[in-house]
Amino acid sequence: MKAFILDRYKKKSALRLGDMPAPEVRDHDVLVKIHAAALNLLDAKVRDGEFKLILPNRFPLVLGHDVAGVVVQVGSKVRRFKPGDEVYARPRDGRVGTLAAQIAIDETDVALKPRNLSMVEAASIPLVGLTAWQVLVERASLKKGQKVLIHAGSGGVGTFAIQLAKQLGATVATTTSTSNVDLVKNLGADVVIDYKKDDFSKLLSGYDVVLNSLDQATLEKSIGVLKPGSKLISISGPPDVAFAKSVGLNWFLQQVMRLLSLGIRRKAKRRGIDYSFVFMHAHGEQLSKITALIESGVIRPVVDRVFPFLETNEAMAYLETGRAKGKIVIEVE
Template sequence: MKALTFKRYGKTPEIGLTETARPRPAPHELLVEVHAAGLNPIDTMIPKGTFKPILKFEFPATLGSDLAGVVIEVGSGVTRFKPGDAVFASVFDLGTGAIAEFAVVPESAAAPKPINLDFVQAAAVPMVGLTSWQALKERAGLLPGQKVFIPAGSGGIGTFAIQLAKYFGAHVGTNTSTANVELVRSLGADEVIDYKKHAFEQVLSGYDIVLGTLRGDAIEKSLGILAKRGKIVSLVGPLDAAFARTRGLGFVFRLIFALMSRKIMRLASKRGVSYSFLFLRPDGAQLAKIGQLLEAERIRPVIDRVFPFEQAKQALDYLAQGRAKGKVVVSLK
């Protein structure tokens, strides 16, 4: 089968379409014929070796974390799905990839594809949907009436997280460029900062939660807009010692991550707020709940561009430019 793979970490990972062996499902896995694969910023970072100590791959490694497709075979222990079922899933952090003609998916990570979405729309959802749910609901404990700041509201995670936060009853603030102000307002954003005109840290205040989605000094600047006992849940780092413990990493990594996050932890403590780093956990049950919201049209996927499978490498290059409004998806059918 064909798959988008990379052969090594570093500046020359040799990303391209290659012929690889068709996978076979283990007892609790599904073999899915992939109709579409959603791209995420981490897909452009993995080949560089950014997460080499954390994510384990065998080379050549298939890229991609999100997929939607049709089950063609099930393992002997599978009970919830059968051949012919349309599913969507995230296979992030499972040692496999999604940008391929076929992919194995643990039954626990899969959910029925929402009936009102086509495969391209469904493939745009898993990582941003699960990340938003786990960050806002699980980690931050978002409550109705609380104020949450979601930077880069027109991006892949932003367009979904704004809608989910509104569903949970939050007051949502975001920042974006002039051209995207109306888009984020249409998704439910209450307070929109045009970053070409104003710095968010000079305008916003009294927020309960910040979803950290921007690298650089944006996380530190976010501290100033939080109310007492506010929370920053970062998706981009710095990594912290709690994350190392969750991963079962040894003392050396716990020490390294503690040092990496020492400054932000100290600054957060001085302001009476908390900081934590979140890594997505594939979860079919959560994805099924998100699917119900999609079917009820409480949330809609926002897609910037769809690339054919033959241009999957170009799709990654386009995503890396950081200008997409919503998600970038590769269509295999």
């Protein structure tokens, strides 16, 4: 089958269009004919080798962490899906590869596609939707009446997280650039900080949760807007020892993660704030809950640009400009 292939880790390198063997369909797998696949910064970071210590991959590797398509075959023990089902998913680590014609996915990672979305729209959801869910619902236990700061509100995770936080009943602040102020307001943000004009740390205080997806400096400044007993949650690092244990890293790598996060954990603890790192994981059941929210009209996808499959490298280059509003999607079929 045709796929865009990574032969070795190399920063800013182009992916190679070539042929890969058809996926092996295990007993609990569904084989999906891919109609659309979305890009994420995670794809660029994997390509650059940033996660090679915690996400060991075998080459040649097909990138891609978001998919929407049609089930064409199921494994012998699959009970939840059948050929012809329209589905979407974030395949689990170690089995990614949506920049291709087909992919085999464990059925527990898959959900039925929202009926009110196109394949392109559906492909934009899984990774960012699950990230927002696992931060705000699972880790933060965000409740009605609480206040949350979501950084980079116009990005893929931000556009989804704003809508989810509003559905949970929170007051939402976000940071964005001047050109995206109207977008995040329309998504439900109550307080919008134009980072080109203002410093969020001087304008916000008394917050219960921060979702950080930006750099270390922003992470540290975010401590100042939180009240004691609150939660500082980062999806951009540094990873902590709890994460290392959760993914089964060895003792040495656990100590590496402990040292990497020591500075921010100490600064947060001095203010009575809990710091944690979230690296989202595949979860079909959570994705089904997200499907219900989308079908009810509570959450809508935000797609910036759609590229044809043969222009996947151009799409990757656009992703890395950081200018996308929402998600970048590859139309495969």
